[in-house]
Amino acid sequence: MHVAVLMGGWSAERAVSLTSGNGVADALESLGHRVTRIDMGRDVAARLAEAAPDVVFNALHGSPGEDGSVQGMLDLMGLRYTHSGLATSVIAIDKQLTKNELVPHGIRMPAGLMVASESLYAADPLPRPYVLKPVNEGSSVGVAIVTQEGNYGSPIGRDADGPWRHFDRLLAEPFIKGRELTVAVLGGAENGRPLAVTELKPRSGFYDYDSKYTDGLTVHICPAQIPAEIASSALAMAVKAHRVLGCRGTSRSDFRWDEEHGEAGLYLLEVNTQPGMTPLSLVPEQARHIGMSYAQLVQRIVDEAMDGGSAA
Structure with missing residues (x-):
């Protein structure tokens, strides 16, 4: 088969995706398949159309490769692809x-609530210890555990480094x-x-x-x-x-x-x-x-x- 391996992209997980994608491509070539490696850029649709593969191996991590965006594009192009489809990916x-x-x-699952990052500088949303995480990042990107002994301050200080400085809203959950x-x-x-x-x-x-x-x-x-x-x-x-x-x-x-x-x-x-x-x-x-x-x-x-x- 002719397999296009999508990898890289521009998410926070780009480096991991490149490693995943190249490993997959090497394995496919060892099995005798023809492989086109695509480090995803904004021209990805044109590159896929030119390659015209039998199937796309989606080795992207994070947005837009894992959030339904690429899945929707592949659906519109009529290309078969690995892993979950559009609706599943969005959820x-x-x-x-x-x-x-x-x-x-x-x-x-742990009970959770969405909080505005700005509100964390006034009061804790949950009793400590609790976890703060971006709602749509993977690989534990931006996760912070807020404890009584932590160095974020009480409440969290504006000068403390954490996901509140990079995301407008965060998911707060009790620490398990x-x-x-x-x-x-x-x-x-x-x-x-x-x-x-x-x-x-x-x-x-x-x-x-x-x-x-x-x-x-x-x-x-x-x-x-x-x-x-x-x-x-x-x-x-x-x-x-x-x-x-x-x-x-x-x-x-x-x-x-x-x-x-x-x-x-x-x-x-x-x-x-x-x-x-x-x-x-x-x-x-x-x-x-x-x-x-x-x-x-x-x-x-x-x-x-x-x-x-x-x-x-």
């Missing part, structure tokens, strides 16, 4: 819309103490299967952007050494979120587990519809755990896109 990139969609289906877990799901909305539960143990701080993409800063335990009922619950919640949102290709659901409260302490934080495909990424790692190589994983995602990924 899943927005953490508040994701809550609105999943919580009514019985999926436990405990352990960081994640589950990848592979396949379409109706036939998606969970791969494994991984526990993430940052060597310092929390699982932020640097911890995710710097070798040696986070220990991955796959499968997670947790009680069977917690693992089963995490797997089931990830599959249900994948199905309810209408994901396809792959998704990755991130959790916090407060072990003092058993199953009631397991909370889904967010669903990533285009998880990373870098050497440190979690989806390839979980695929290896079930005996699937990186190249086999890439081929599986492409095959699904050819079977049902938009109109061609």
Whole structure:
């Protein structure tokens, strides 16, 4: 097949996307496919039209590659593409819309509220500790944990560096103490299967952007050494979120587990519809755990896109 791999772009996750995209392209070439690598610019539609691929592998992270914009363009061009479609992407990139969609289906998520960043200089929106995050960024970009002992001030000082200086509005959530877990799901909305539960143990701080993409800063335990009922619950919640949102290709659901409260302490934080495909990424790692190589994983995602990924 002729596969165009979309990567790069101009989001805060550009560097990660380039690593993902080049890894995918190398794997496809090793399988004998013809590959066109496209570092997405404003001329992306013209470059895709010129390439005329059989399918597009969407290796973009963040906006506009993960928020429905590129998906809508590909739909209009009649190109098949990997990962979730327009409507799913619009909802899943927005953490508040994701809550609105999943919580009514019985999926436990932290209660949250949208706050104006300017209001944080007058008072805390929630009792400390709490988390502030942009509503539509991935890879923990712009996440801040506000604690009693933190150096942001009380209330947050105008001179304190944090997401309030870069985003007009933020999502505030109670901080869920405990352990960081994640589950990848592979396949379409109706036939998606969970791969494994991984526990993430940052060597310092929390699982932020640097911890995710710097070798040696986070220990991955796959499968997670947790009680069977917690693992089963995490797997089931990830599959249900994948199905309810209408994901396809792959998704990755991130959790916090407060072990003092058993199953009631397991909370889904967010669903990533285009998880990373870098050497440190979690989806390839979980695929290896079930005996699937990186190249086999890439081929599986492409095959699904050819079977049902938009109109061609």
